[in-house]
Amino acid sequence: MSSDPSRPTRLRRARALGDRWLEEAQLARPGWAIGSLLLLCAMIVGASVIPVPYVVERPGPAVDVLGEYEEEQILVISGAETHPTEGELMMTTVSVDGGPGYTVTPVEVIRAWFDRSQAVLPRESVFPEGQTREQTTLTNTASMSTSQQGAVAVALDALDIEYEPAVLVAGVEEEGPADGTLEPGDVIVSVGGQTSADLEGFRTLIRAADPAGPVAMTVRRDGEELELEVPAEEADGTARLGIVLSDGYEFPFEVDLAVGDIGGPSAGMIFSLAVYDELTPGALTGGQSIAGTGTIAADGGVGGIGGIRQKMVGASDTGADFFLAPAANCQEVIGYEPDGLEVVAVETFDQAVEATETIAETGSTEGLVTCEDVIEK
Incomplete structure (x- = not known):
């Protein structure tokens, strides 16, 4: 049987290369671990603050x-x-x-x-x-305004105790056109000099007003009639005041x-x-x-x-x-x-x-x- 004198040398070299690779991998492993941990933490933090519907x-x-x-x-x-x-x-x-x-x-x-x-x-x-x-x-x-009116009634x-039906301002949009002029609870008396017997009638009068405004309105507030010039803005070709009207009541005393x-x-x-x-x-x-x-x-x-x-x-x-x-x-x-x-x-x-x-x-x-x-x- 013959032998190959170069074989031990090749084995030693292979072992040396393997040991070096293993050593380098072990040295790199903490860096990988830390990087992975940081990535995981970032994902967890991100998921914890992302808004959900x-x-x-x-x-x-x-x-x-x-x-x-x-x-x-x-x-x-x-x-x-x-x-x-x-x-x-x-x-x-x-x-x-x-x-x-x-x-x-x-x-x-x-x-x-x-x-x-x-x-x-x-x-x-x-x-x-x-x-x-x-x-x-x-x-x-x-x-809330409509609920309060109904509750009192x-x-x-x-x-x-008797009371009268009315159309009133139930809400005023903050920073809307009518903000600062109309108030929740105002009773609508007339719009542009015209009056109506019901809610839809007053809505129609407002929509028909000049979108450039202001819109002349008479309201009753705390028992007193006020003549107001209400700012308006144009919305789809009609006047918009930024208010909500609703059916309500006028009571014989203030609540x-x-x-x-x-x-x-x-x-x-x-x-x-x-x-x-x-x-x-x-x-x-x-x-x-x-x-x-x-x-x-x-x-x-x-x-x-x-x-x-x-x-x-x-x-x-x-x-x-x-x-x-x-x-x-x-x-x-x-x-x-x-x-x-x-x-x-x-x-x-x-x-x-x-x-x-x-x-x-x-x-x-x-x-x-x-x-x-x-x-x-």
């Missing part, structure tokens, strides 16, 4: 309508006999993160998914696509409800109860802390609302012992009542008054309709 509903404050909000008395009735009251009638609210002009991140969404007091919803299910922050504010303000109906920048129609029932309370002798609540929510219809019907679970939490956190919930929301209520909060289901204003009076007299909800009773029907 969702909104997060959280419990908002519960506000006593019989008391003050932002150092201002909420309910003020002038020109009618009112009566001292006590206890609390709390309107409840929902704080919404992620609306027009605002965003939420994946981290906030994930955190909300694991919190029973919060809710995650697609943005388009809450806010129309393309709606701006200013449009959202105007819509909420108009809804329902309370006066229950007391057989002011001041709730700052809180918007929406869901406090209607509580507003009605508060007005009814102040216009009738004695404390409707009997000194109890009662919260609630629900829209109010012209016939006194109490309608369902969004965010009922968050509103119950907000009421409980604020100290309410009882909660008046629309019967239409009962499916969402059961199993989510905060400890210590007794919930009563109501379908009409009359039922809400009866429930409040019963709680005042007995300090309990015994004998009143619960959400379990509604679901079992």
Whole structure:
């Protein structure tokens, strides 16, 4: 057998090259690891701050309508006999993160998914696509103004107090043409020297006005008629004032409800109860802390609302012992009542008054309709 004297040399060289490659790879590995870790961290941080198309509903404050909000008395009735009251009638609210002009991140969404007091919803299910922050504010303000008007009317109906229908300014767009000239609550008397018997008639008169403006309008504010020159802008060939008109009422006395920048129609029932309370002798609540929510219809019907679970939490956190919930929301209520909060289901204003009076007299909800009773029907 013959042998190859060069073989050991080639093996040693191959081993030396392999050892050198391995050594260099080991030296480079920490750099690769650090680079990969930094890349991963950057991806995580980026994903945590990228806006997502969702909104997060959280419990908002519960506000006593019989008391003050932002150092201002909420309910003020002038020109009618009112009566001292006590206890609390709390309107409840929902704080919404992620609306027009605002965003939420994946981290906030994930955190909300694991919190029973919060809710995650697609943005388009809450806010129309393309709606701006200013449009959202105007819509909420108009809804609140219309709700307050309807609430007062329902309370006066229950007391057989007469009032007159009217067309009013429900909202004024911030920095819009009419901002600073018209105010929410103004009753429209005439536009361009002409009057109308209904809402659509006044809308037609405004659209027919000179887009270059100003538009001559007469409004009634705090019982006084004002002749105004309202700035306008052109929009699709017609005059635009940046206001929302709605059907409303002129009452035989002044009723002011001041709730700052809180918007929406869901406090209607509580507003009605508060007005009814102040216009009738004695404390409707009997000194109890009662919260609630629900829209109010012209016939006194109490309608369902969004965010009922968050509103119950907000009421409980604020100290309410009882909660008046629309019967239409009962499916969402059961199993989510905060400890210590007794919930009563109501379908009409009359039922809400009866429930409040019963709680005042007995300090309990015994004998009143619960959400379990509604679901079992």
